[in-house]
Amino acid sequence: xxxxxxxxxxxxxxxxxxxxxxxxxxxxxxxxxxxxxxxxxxxxxxxxxxxxxxxxxxxxxxxxxxxxxxxxxxxxxxxxxxxxxxxxxxxxxxxx
Amino acid sequence: xxxxxxxxxxxxxxxxxxxxxxxxxxxxxxxxxxxxxxxxxxxxxxxxxxxxxxxxxxxxxxxxxxxxxxxxxxxxxxxxxxxxxxxxxxxxxxxxxxxxxxxxxxxxxxxxxxxxxxxxxxxxxxxxxxxxxxxxxxxxxxxxxxxxxxxxxxxxxxxxxxxxxxxxxxxxxxxxxxxxxxxxxxxxxxxxxxxxxxxxxxxxxxxxxxxxxxxxxxxxxxxxxxxxxxxxxxxxxxxxxxxxxxxxxxxxxxxxxxxxxxxxxxxxxxxxxxxxxxxxxxxxxxxxxxxxxxxxxxxxxxxxxxxxxxxxxxxxxxxxxxxxxxxxxxxxxxxxxxxxxxxxxxxxxxxxxxxxxxxxxxxxx
Numbered sequence: 128x129x130x131x132x133x134x135x136x137x138x139x140x141x142x143x144x145x146x147x148x149x150x151x152x153x154x155x156x157x158x159x160x161x162x163x164x165x166x167x168x169x170x171x172x173x174x175x176x177x178x179x180x181x182x183x184x185x186x187x188x189x190x191x192x193x194x195x196x197x198x199x200x201x202x203x204x205x206x207x208x209x210x211x212x213x214x215x216x217x218x219x220x221x222x223x
Numbered sequence: 224x225x226x227x228x229x230x231x232x233x234x235x236x237x238x239x240x241x242x243x244x245x246x247x248x249x250x251x252x253x254x255x256x257x258x259x260x261x262x263x264x265x266x267x268x269x270x271x272x273x274x275x276x277x278x279x280x281x282x283x284x285x286x287x288x289x290x291x292x293x294x295x296x297x298x299x300x301x302x303x304x305x306x307x308x309x310x311x312x313x314x315x316x317x318x319x320x321x322x323x324x325x326x327x328x329x330x331x332x333x334x335x336x337x338x339x340x341x342x343x344x345x346x347x348x349x350x351x352x353x354x355x356x357x358x359x360x361x362x363x364x365x366x367x368x369x370x371x372x373x374x375x376x377x378x379x380x381x382x383x384x385x386x387x388x389x390x391x392x393x394x395x396x397x398x399x400x401x402x403x404x405x406x407x408x409x410x411x412x413x414x415x416x417x418x419x420x421x422x423x424x425x426x427x428x429x430x431x432x433x434x435x436x437x438x439x440x441x442x443x444x445x446x447x448x449x450x451x452x453x454x455x456x457x458x459x460x461x462x463x464x465x466x467x468x469x470x471x472x473x474x475x476x477x478x479x480x481x482x483x484x485x486x487x488x489x490x491x492x493x494x495x496x497x498x499x500x501x502x503x504x505x506x507x508x509x510x511x512x513x514x515x516x517x518x519x520x521x522x523x524x525x526x527x528x529x530x531x532x533x534x535x536x537x538x539x540x541x542x543x544x545x546x547x548x549x550x551x552x553x554x555x556x557x558x559x560x561x562x563x564x565x566x567x568x569x570x571x572x573x574x575x576x577x578x579x580x581x582x583x584x585x586x587x588x
Binding site: 135138139142143148149150152153183184185186187188189190191192193196197199200201206207209210212213214215216 | 236237238239240259262319320323347348349350409410411437440441442443472479480481495498499501502504505507512513514516536537538539540541542543545546549555556557558559560563566571
């Protein structure tokens with residue numbers, strides 16, 4: 128069960144109790160060491176600087192299409208792998 | 224009636240729309256500085272200034288101060304007045320940019336809003352008017368916002384010259400219902416809108432054929448519609464797009480779209496939209512990624528009870544939104560694994576205690 132804990136992110140804590148940027152939070156490997164309160168203090172000024180940075184970020188709800196993600200779905204086996212998400216797929220009968 | 228709200232402060236041009244919306248809904252003043260202050264061309268962009276003007280039009284008593292350099296603004300919100308409003312949207316952003324924040328505010332107006340927006344109806348960057356009509360608006364239904372809610376696409380307008388026009392009609396509500404949406408269900412139908420303006424009208428059918436070649440395998444209930452606009456109704460520039468949505472047995476909706484690009488065949492645009500839809504369906508949950516913020520906002524405004532919703536991982540925008548919400552409303556969400564026993568499942572359960580937001584503007588009439 129300890130390995131399980133490592134895999135799961137503590138989302139509530141990451142969102143509200145750290146000064147990690149949203150992008151840092153979403154990084155695949157959670158950086159356990161940076162969750163501590165001390166680290167927050169150390170990161171404070173650096174993060175603040177990034178936040179007010181002038182890198183133009185589009186304020187939009189629609190993310191650009193991800194070419195790599197789209198490429199994955201050219202594959203027949205990939206397309207077949209999500210049948211269960213449709214009512215006609217296996218184990219889908221009870222949904223209706 | 225007017226009380227001096229406390230002040231919330233931010234730096235940077237990012238996340239502007241959600242911060243303005245949260246300020247107006249909470250009644251708290253917002254000050255944003257360092258807006259592109261290091262940029263060669265510092266300050267607010269034309270679309271941001273236009274959005275501020277639009278917010279002035281749909282409210283009453285709002286005071287907006289913009290610094291001389293345009294790098295800082297102070298907004299003291301008035302009441303959301305609604306009524307009949309017309310606005311010309313600069314062509315640097317599509318209508319979706321302006322309409323999304325309006326959709327978040329309009330249900331809390333004094334009078335029902337009838338808003339006419341002119342500009343670009345579909346582009347690469349913002350939600351198209353088709354997705355706003357067929358996906359965004361239905362997402363308001365479980366919150367009790369549905370009767371009289373409508374988006375009419377009068378004219379289409381592709382970039383760069385636009386020429387499109389939509390009319391948004393929104394009813395007013397007194398309170399928001401608590402959401403309890405934890406069953407994603409199974410996809411039971413797929414709908415789509417293809418349109419092609421000032422190009423060969425066959426382009427719509429070519430996008431639809433390509434999309435069907437992938438989607439037909441899954442379910443029979445697929446209806447992809449070719450929306451035809453002619454003459455003046457088709458705007459000033461050529462363009463085409465396919466907007467798709469997949470709806471589940473529990474009314475979860477996922478959507479995607481792809482827009483014409485120079486040198487790309489309609490078939491490839493059709494396939495792009497289709498694969499993007501499948502990727503979105505695969506991410507699952509009850510709410511499409513593009514609509515996380517809208518749903519979470521309505522949960523915050525919900526009646527004083529625990530609202531719950533199952534969604535995928537938050538987008539970076541959503542994470543910032545959750546933090547901003549806490550600044551304005553003091554509300555924080557609990558975000559935990561939806562299915563703790565299944566390590567493969569990345570779905571999360573978002574829950575919060577509603578603020579019991581009451582549309583006070585409505586009773587002032």
